[in-house]
Amino acid sequence: LNLTLNGIHNLLSFEMVPPHDVKNILRVLSIQACSGSQLSGPSNANSTGIGSRLQPESQLKVLQITLLMLNFLSSPVFASQNSEHLNEQTICSFLSLTLQLCDSRNNISVSSAAFGTARQIIALVFDGAQRDLDSTISGNLPPAPQPHFTAEVDAQLAKGAHTLFKELCLLVAGQQGD
Numbered sequence: 001l002n003l004t005l006n007g008i009h010n011l012l013s014f015e016m017v018p019p020h021d022v023k024n025i026l027r028v029l030s031i032q033a034c035s036g037s038q039l040s041g042p043s044n045a046n047s048t049g050i051g052s053r054l055q056p057e058s059q060l061k062v063l064q065i066t067l068l069m070l071n072f073l074s075s076p077v078f079a080s081q082n083s084e085h086l087n088e089q090t091i092c093s094f095l096s097l098t099l100q101l102c103d104s105r106n107n108i109s110v111s112s113a114a115f116g117t118a119r120q121i122i123a124l125v126f127d128g129a130q131r132d133l134d135s136t137i138s139g140n141l142p143p144a145p146q147p148h149f150t151a152e153v154d155a156q157l158a159k160g161a162h163t164l165f166k167e168l169c170l171l172v173a174g175q176q177g178d
Contacts, residue, residue, distance in 0.1 A: 001032070001054070005061040012068045015075075019085040022069050026093045029062050033100050056107040063101060063110075063117045070094055070121060091160040094121050125161045 008025060011017050017025070032054060054062070073086040098121060101114040170176065 001058055002061070005058060005065065009061065009065050009068065012065065012072055015072065017069075017072070019073060022073060022085055023090060023093070025065070025069065026090070026097060029065065030093065030097045030100070033059070033062060033097055056110050059101055059107070059110045060113055063098065063113050066094060066097055067117050067120060070124065074124060088160045088163055091121070091125055091164070095164070122164065125164055 008017075073090070095118060098114055098118045102111055102118065105111075
């Protein structure tokens with residue numbers, strides 16, 4: 001597993017992964033992160049939470065890959081071709097995977113890194129929403145020098161931010177979201 005994770009990490013680092021494959025990589029990483037909670041029986045007696053079957057170094061590598069994929073999709077170099085792949089569903093998949101690893105009760109460093117990754121994902125989503133709002137208000141004037149994305153990416157991030165904000169409000173109110 002570690003060799004596979006390192007291979008995926010290297011491919012993403014060198015931007016050798018097609019944007020349409022990110023969804024599949026996220027799916028596989030989610031399955032691996034959840035595998036500890038889906039097994040039952042005597043061999044799983046020591047399992048205490050989601051992702052508990054992965055070693056802590058593998059969990060940290062999954063978090064690194066998750067953030068690398070998000071940065072890859074939101075890269076200004078590839079923003080025009082990645083705009084269709086950085087959508088509300090993909091953002092939810094990124095957050096879901098990250099929040100699954102926040103429940104790593106066996107290792108505090110994994111939980112801390114997962115919470116930090118979740119904060120970075122949320123910040124990226126709300127930054128995109130802010131840029132979308134700023135461009136709407138300013139009549140599509142060029143935005144201030146920030147990480148720049150295409151208008152489609154900013155609009156997708158704005159939509160994702162709206163959904164994320166609604167879900168967070170429901171969570172705070174003690175209600176279940178969609």
